[in-house]
Amino acid sequence: MIQSRTLRVDYGMTTSVVYVVGTELNVNPSRGAPPSSKFFSVKASPNVNFTVHSVDSEIDMIPPPPLPGICTPPPSRIPLRRLPRIIHLHPIYVIENSVLSITMSSASEEENDSKLSISYYDENQVKLEEAVVHLTAVEISLDVDADRDGVVEKNNPNKGSWKWGPNGHGAILLVNCDCERTYWKRPDLEQRLISEASDIEDMSLMVLRTRGPAKLPEGYKLTMHISQGDGETIRVYRFKKGAKPDHDTEGLAEYPLFLDSAALSSEVPYSGGAAEMKFYVEGLKFLDKDFDGLITINLSLLKPISKDVPETPIFTDKVVFKVAPWIMTPNILQPEEVFVCSTSDNSTFLEQMKNFVQKSGCHLRICSNYVSRGDRWIQDEMEFGYIDSPHQQFPVVLDSPRNRGLVDFPLHELLGPDFGYVTRVPGRKDVSSLDSFGNLDVSPPVTVNGKNYPLGRIVLGVAFPTATGGRSMTKVVQDFLRAQKVQEPIALFTDWLLVGHVDEFMTFVPAPGRKGFRLLLASPDAAYKLFKGLQKDGHGQAKLFEGVEGEKPVTVDEVLSNDSLLTQNKYAQSCIDWNRDVLKRELGLVDEDIIDVPILFRPWEDAAKPRAVAYYPDMVNMIVLGKNLGIPKPFGPKVNGRCALEAEMCSLLEGLGLSCTFIDDFTSYHQGQGEVHCGSNVRRQWFAFKWWNLEM
16 A cells, blocks of 8 residues: 655745655645635646545546646546646646645655646636645665565565465564574573674565665654564664774674664664665564564654654655464474483493484484483473574474473583574473473374364373363463464373373374374273283283393283272273374374374372373383384283284384384383483474465
8 A cells, every 4th residue: 555645835835845756745735725726737847746636526537638748647537527727738726625646756866856836826717826846756665575585575565564374475583592602602682792793694684775866855864663562572783884893892893783672763874876775683582472473663764843843754664574483393204313311320221222323314412421410301301393484494492491400401502503492481389290391292294174284283281171289381381382373282181190291192103194194192901902812812921021120020910910000091091082082183183093002001109199100111102213113112021032012013013114123211211200202302304394384
């Protein structure tokens, strides 16, 4: 929509006006007319276009063509009862209810180089007075990458709004949460000045393009401004080529800070001629409950009134940015780097993990015991994701609020150039085991009731809806995850477990056909079915935990005759079934998409409330590296020299093209109520799909 503004003129006076190309000036001739005026005519320089129309007539008619040699407006629709009268070879218009609209098609080369005059006449068409307008035209365009192709195009008509979808528009802004430094590391957004030129790559380019005379008329000026709210979420830097260092600042002189919360408005130098000025916009805040990510930057041309009053805006251009969300990566995406901890008692686990990761073609990164301070649960400490824009992408680790031995690992060991960091800090009393990120997962892409989730859906664990005093993932983390929008979270009931993590009873694995994956769910029913089959086939004396140091072997018959264990697993199955129904509904799954994995749970006697842990190593709690699965070795009953539980897992999964590797985590992880997945973490490739193409 064309910006228009009212221009007041007075007879017997000359008015100097700055006109912005692409806008419209509207003059009401009657307001500046001398007494007894009835008619007016208009003359203008060749590059000034004007039309005259009535504000109240519903009957229009095209006026007669212009006479030769007379500068007249292009054909326009003039009210029938307002037809021009030709006097002295000029079109004469009735003053009453007429409006004069003025435009110019190009910028001026000099100040006041264009002219428009309005002549006033009495009822006998005798000229009374004249009002003169001197025009200086300028082109002003504040530009961003509104069509998301990596190029800042000129004056995109959609630059001032945001729209989702492949046919959408609006510029994208990254939170500058990586760190260019290698010592005393903190996210770059915590520094007000740019200390490394490479930091510019993480910011969004914004270009001010101007064209016009060598200087603006006296008193006119350009200002860039943001709201107080947006000042808390962005900073804007101006590029000044060849600027010399200032001894009072530590930042790069070529990139001075231009706008932030302390300076919501700054004057923009006008260069004259055809000029471009580059600005770089830095995101400071991720999407959250109180922030939808939309930011507006304004550029205004101000007109002087007098020394005693402020300037007034006569033109404003604006651009809108959307802050990029933090995106999780599901198991079906290819792995790039695997993380595990080295502890005093996990050498067997570590050796087997090395072999497994090497077979999968990934890089293994081992966190030393000195760095982890004895904390082996690296999955619980952090979750890998990324942020993406047309001009830059990099991984971002989400640091959990659990804050145990690995508390400094994400910040000190991962944060760096093009590797970002984000966290959410609740009150300490609000943190529970459910705030560890074994309680956080994300599904592969799904379609549910016609709605597409091409980036999958986040899965997290909370207390049962009717429970009182139950544990849930802390609100600040849930609010953060929900605010990202692009992976709408699903809440499952996990408080029935001692540790309370979703990875204790579910995981996703890649698989051909159908949806491209299968959901694995722990199933006590499947375990009892398997053990009853072994008993029926005469293997009731086969032993679980055989050969495990410090663990008493238990026969299949003993398992099946343990009534308290059966009661616990009926409850566990009911909890899993409740979650199964939620997952089917929220992910658009059917039973054929789900594989039941034989897992038993036992009660944890020392818990304040009845809660469960895995009876033997929980095979669902696995690491997925492409088609290779690193599964906790269950130490189940052996039949003909082979573990029946391992054989069942291979039977369930190898037909899907998956390779099962069983890793001994019994003493180093299982006995601490965790498994392979809890003791590892994976950074994966990103989605090819671009989040801004989502239909929202």
